[in-house]
Amino acid sequence: MQTKRQKFKESYLLYSFKRDKVAMVSFTILTIFLLAALFAPVLAPYDPYDTASIDIMDSEIPPSWVADGDSRFFLGTDIMGRDLLSTMLYGLRISVMIGIGAVILQAIIGIGVGLVSGYMGGKVDAILMRIADVQLSFSTLMVAIIVSAIVQLTFGVGRYEQLAVPLLVVIIGIAEWPQYARTVRASVLGEKNKEYVEAARVIGLDSKRIMFSHILPNSLSPVLVISTVQVANAVMSEAALSFLGLGMPVSRPSIGSLINAGFEYIFSGAWWLTFFPAILLIIFILVINLLGDWLRDVLNPKLYKG
């Protein structure tokens, strides 16, 4: 009997991963980023949320290697005197949290709707898919503007700052679930006419069982692929919303709100405030997308290279 570990060692997944340098580099960078985000409180030299430790006299110090730089602040400080590196680590943490949270929400709604829609067909399918179409015709930004405006009005700006993370998860999650629903539905439509589904019905299993334990596991590989891309998309959406001032407040910045905050000072010469968060965001999105591409190729049996 092979152990799981041995099986993994001999798997095609690992084999093709080892042969693909782009995938390996992307994976390494992504792992470093995720670890950095996870351990931000440990790694960051300063705590950007601790107002007591911040000195306004330290504001707008350029990175340490530039003239006028301060060796205490490697990437410089922002206008409030916060260490940029620490703020970015915390920001990455918030961005990743919102990204993954939103994708989980999208996946739950989207997979459920797609599965029911594809399996049931007929009127149920038509209604659910039209709902998805309607949802897609609202842009994420529009939904975000309306929802955050309503929440800010009802709860006040102070409360909004506390609610921002779950709120953004819900907004991005709701706005993007049709992607999942469509992908899952397409793949369920392909699976449901296969003979093993007929066989499951002949055995006397009920529809719920057939949907969730027979069809769903067979439809998951495209879901895996779009999940990577969707995390990248969700992080981007969050950055875009924050850039427009609809996302995370400056007191608890995400990468997007850092870029936004820095953007106002770019003409006064404080380029690093926008530059480093922007680079971080670009690399983060890029490696996720590269990994997604690799995963898509690996999971596609038609591209099997042996």
Added chain:
Amino acid sequence: MALLEVKNLEVSFALRHGDLVALNDVSFTLDKRERLGVVGESGAGKSVTGFAVINLISKPGRITKGEILFDGKRLDQFSEHEMRSIRGNHISMIFQDPMMTLNPVLTVGTQMVETLRAHRKISKAEAEKIAIKKLELVHIPSPERRLSQYPHEFSGGMRQRIIIAIALLTDPAIIIADEPTTALDVTIQAEIMDLLLELCDAQDMALMLITHDLGVVAEVTERVMVMYAGKVIETAKTIDLVRNPRHPYTKGLINALPGHGECDQENRLQQIPGTMPNLTEIAPGCSFHPRCDYCQDICRSTVPELRQIGESKERWVSCHLVGKGQL
């Protein structure tokens, strides 16, 4: 009383330009432990008959007339929920392609346990015990180990054995085998057929064997029913039917079998000319008349009834000419 009795069954598919009648006035019985063969060309309605018995005709098809009695109960009037307790429990079905009928992402054990637990309130461990026992019945070596393997780790013949084992899990009274050996190579076919025969005997099961292979039917079944264009055209004891086919179509089928004699230019295989008509455009009269060598005026105008012919009570033929000195 017969275990399964189908009376005047009619199945139609609602198409855009009206109903297509896939089964027309099909009646037959299946006794306990009996082995019935259902023979016919592709599209003759064999598989639909099988699916109709477990009330699983896919849309837009439906049973439009007739009765299906299992153990005296009207299956055609059962609700979906009641039907689920029959399917896979009292009546099991085996399909043609063992490569396709097992779920590729679940282990064999998972699929067997799931089937059992859908019908019995038993623990996973108990279900596994039964699964192992059934795998032994179908001669799978080291069944404990096999339970944790995925379908792709088995060969075609092994998979069909596993599918048979799944069908056996709940000790059904009837197994409907829809061309169970068509996708396998010849030596494996013989093994699987032998296995089915052995199991039917040992487990007191009735078998409804749907196939287009008369050789298999002759070997395995006791009684046979020949279908053509959605109708039963001849039914008889297998041995009588093979030795002495009465309906012109059955005669054609038997003649189309390769014999053991030398094969040369004079001894070529005989075939039935033409193809089965499209069910939407069946000519009036006997549905076989355009291909029949003996066709007469009455065949073109009147639909023949299924009549009992000769001394044997088992032999019924649907042909105007049979038994009237002409055939």
